[in-house]
Amino acid sequence: MSPSRPLVIWCNYRLRPASVSRLRGAIRPHRLVLDRNQTHTDMAPAVSARKLARADIGIGQVTIEDLLAHPNVRWFHITSASYTRYDRTELMQHFSRSGRTLANTSQVFAEPCAQHVLAMMLSFARQLLQSAQTQVIDRAWHYDERREGSKLLNHQNVVILGFGAMAKRLVQLLAPFEVHIGALRRYSIKTRGVTALTSRSLPLAL
Numbered sequence: 001m002s003p004s005r006p007l008v009i010w011c012n013y014r015l016r017p018a019s020v021s022r023l024r025g026a027i028r029p030h031r032l033v034l035d036r037n038q039t040h041t042d043m044a045p046a047v048s049a050r051k052l053a054r055a056d057i058g059i060g061q062v063t064i065e066d067l068l069a070h071p072n073v074r075w076f077h078i079t080s081a082s083y084t085r086y087d088r089t090e091l092m093q094h095f096s097r098s099g100r101t102l103a104n105t106s107q108v109f110a111e112p113c114a115q116h117v118l119a120m121m122l123s124f125a126r127q128l129l130q131s132a133q134t135q136v137i138d139r140a141w142h143y144d145e146r147r148e149g150s151k152l153l154n155h156q157n158v159v160i161l162g163f164g165a166m167a168k169r170l171v172q173l174l175a176p177f178e179v180h181i182g183a184l185r186r187y188s189i190k191t192r193g194v195t196a197l198t199s200r201s202l203p204l205a206l
Contacts, residue, residue, distance in 0.1 A: 006030045010055030012062065013079050052121040064091050074100050081106040081166065106165035112170035125151045153177040
């Protein structure tokens with residue numbers, strides 16, 4: 001990428017008009033190109049990128065074939081936290097050899113997803129869903145049933161499948177509960193308070 005000229009930034013993620021306007025203003029003098037084939041969710045299948053050939057930077061979801069076919073794109077940013085569909089040896093080696101960058105958006109989702117998981121864990125442990133349903137139906141308070149079925153998170157065993165940015169933030173949020181955490185990951189991890197699990201040891205942990 002040459003800094004001597006404005007860059008072309010391609011995007012196929014469907015943005016609101018106000019967001020497009022704000023983005024164009026923020027990247028000036030660089031130029032934003034919106035593809036006609038736009039995705040409205042990070043979970044949608046990747047679509048063919050018609051205008052990616054004109055870009056220096058790409059943002060959105062595309063096929064592996066598109067990324068291999070357009071080496072002029074020096075940096076492509078995936079709009080999802082997961083990059084499973086792009087986790088192919090051929091693609092990773094191609095980007096590494098050519099000095100290109102492939103990035104994902106895990107840090108953006110880490111805080112809200114970790115808080116959501118913690119909220120669900122507390123909800124199940126304290127039977128909040130059952131209590132809410134009771135209040136909607138008859139507004140009774142099933143004291144003995146709720147008390148017998150509720151648990152504390154403190155010192156429980158927690159198994160996390162995968163250990164990316166979301167999981168790391170969840171570990172921080174769980175720290176006050178002093179839970180015992182085991183995490184399964186393809187690569188070795190050295191994180192304080194987390195026990196690394198292998199696929200062989202996973203059934204025992206569960």
